[in-house]
Amino acid sequence: MADELRVLHAADLHVDSPLHGLVAYEGAPVDELRSATRRAMENLVTTAIERQVHLVLIAGDLYDGDWRDYNTGLFVVARLAELNEAGIPVVLLYGNHDAASSLTKQLHLPPNTTSLPAERAATKTFEDLGVAVHGQSYATRAVLTDLAASYPQAEPNLVNIGMLHTCFTGAPGHEPYAPCTIDGLRAKGYDYWALGHVHQRRVVETDPLVVFPGNLQGRHAKETGPKGATLVTFTDGVPAEEALTLDVVRWEHTKLDLSGAGSTDECLERCQAQLSALVAATGETCALRVTLVGETEYNRMLRARPDWLRNEVRAIGLSLGGSAVWIEKVVVATSDSSQRPLTGSAGPLAEIAAVLAELQADPVAALERKDPSLDLLRDLRKDLRAAAESEDDEILGPEELGQALEDAAELLTSLLTSSVSADED
Numbered sequence: 001m002a003d004e005l006r007v008l009h010a011a012d013l014h015v016d017s018p019l020h021g022l023v024a025y026e027g028a029p030v031d032e033l034r035s036a037t038r039r040a041m042e043n044l045v046t047t048a049i050e051r052q053v054h055l056v057l058i059a060g061d062l063y064d065g066d067w068r069d070y071n072t073g074l075f076v077v078a079r080l081a082e083l084n085e086a087g088i089p090v091v092l093l094y095g096n097h098d099a100a101s102s103l104t105k106q107l108h109l110p111p112n113t114t115s116l117p118a119e120r121a122a123t124k125t126f127e128d129l130g131v132a133v134h135g136q137s138y139a140t141r142a143v144l145t146d147l148a149a150s151y152p153q154a155e156p157n158l159v160n161i162g163m164l165h166t167c168f169t170g171a172p173g174h175e176p177y178a179p180c181t182i183d184g185l186r187a188k189g190y191d192y193w194a195l196g197h198v199h200q201r202r203v204v205e206t207d208p209l210v211v212f213p214g215n216l217q218g219r220h221a222k223e224t225g226p227k228g229a230t231l232v233t234f235t236d237g238v239p240a241e242e243a244l245t246l247d248v249v250r251w252e253h254t255k256l257d258l259s260g261a262g263s264t265d266e267c268l269e270r271c272q273a274q275l276s277a278l279v280a281a282t283g284e285t286c287a288l289r290v291t292l293v294g295e296t297e298y299n300r301m302l303r304a305r306p307d308w309l310r311n312e313v314r315a316i317g318l319s320l321g322g323s324a325v326w327i328e329k330v331v332v333a334t335s336d337s338s339q340r341p342l343t344g345s346a347g348p349l350a351e352i353a354a355v356l357a358e359l360q361a362d363p364v365a366a367l368e369r370k371d372p373s374l375d376l377l378r379d380l381r382k383d384l385r386a387a388a389e390s391e392d393d394e395i396l397g398p399e400e401l402g403q404a405l406e407d408a409a410e411l412l413t414s415l416l417t418s419s420v421s422a423d424e425d
């Protein structure tokens with residue numbers, strides 16, 4: 001057994017995943033965004049070779065789903081072949097996204113790569129490294145049993161690693177895929193658990209060490225912050241983990257403070273200064289959701305022309321130079337305390353205010369019962385329209401829907417109150 005054993009643990013590569021919400025506009029780094037999952041896998045391979053790791057583990061959802069064509073498979077084979085060339089073995093298993101039942105196309109993998117079977121838990125032993133890797137793939141998309149329960153006990157005198165694609169103990173609103181418990185994992189006597197499925201990096205437990213490395217590359221606006229893999233170094237059999245950042249496009253949400261801005265130009269100058277600082281700090285291609293905040297008398301103007309504002313912010317992104325910036329969305333959350341609220345007034349405005357309040361009280365229910373009042377707001381807000389048509393709860397959850405509704409209500413309010421003011425003048 002080597003004195004020091006280095007294992008690179010990745011999961012949820014989702015190679016060739018479509019990037020949700022990718023709107024192409026002139027100058028946007030669309031190619032960089034589209035190829036991000038592939039470039040991140042290239043980083044994984046380069047890093048494995050540079051850090052001279054002994055073993056690479058991929059804990060499920062290597063693919064996003066069925067391949068559009070064989071090129072997805074060929075890309076992955078070519079990357080695994082580079083590791084083969086470098087003498088680095090790979091053990092992988094398939095998860096809910098790339099379960100055997102979901103993939104209609106298959107290719108044989110290079111000889112360094114072992115894919116763990118879906119029928120039963122299996123063990124791949126590397127005598128030269130002194131390592132036993134245990135795990136099981138998903139046979140179907142929805143595996144709801146505790147797979148780990150049938151994993152074998154640790155093999156004596158070896159470093160034992162368990163690989164598992166799992167929701168762990170579960171989270172509200174998520175399917176309970178291959179749930180497990182920390183006691184169940186501990187009972188196997190392994191030295192390290194290489195988990196996959198949860199896209200947020202998380203060290204679940206330190207004794208034994210249990211880690212979700214998170215996904216290798218963020219794929220949409222909910223997957224913010226640095227992404228990558230976990231390097232596990234075993235010294236005399238004792239593991240220590242180190243998070244490696246390997247993504248090529250960084251998703252971020254940023255708040256730009258426009259408090260007290262005295263003109264629309266000043267609003268834009270403030271955006272420019274704050275975005276430029278952020279992009280310099282990130283140092284790579286950014287996919288940004290920009291939220292404008294603060295108390296400004298230009299609140300109404302900012303809200304009234306969303307299309308103009310979005311493109312002004314895109315233009316700022318393009319003019320920053322250096323790293324490429326793609327503006328995913330511009331959210332206006334500014335306020336103006338001098339603005340007259342709708343509530344309290346009598347007549348049609350008060351009625352509209354009441355309808356809005358009802359919708360906002362439970363936006364999800366309003367959406368489900370296809371409340372006719374939503375139609376008006378949908379015409380005002382593209383994302384609200386998209387929410388009504390989308391079934392993908394990953395993209396627009398109750399929180400985002402509430403926000404979209406709030407924005408639409410604000411916009412409607414400002415449109416209505418400005419026209420009323422104009423009539424009064």
Ligand SMILES: [Mn+2]
Nearest residue numbers: 061095096197
């Ligand atoms: Mn998964």
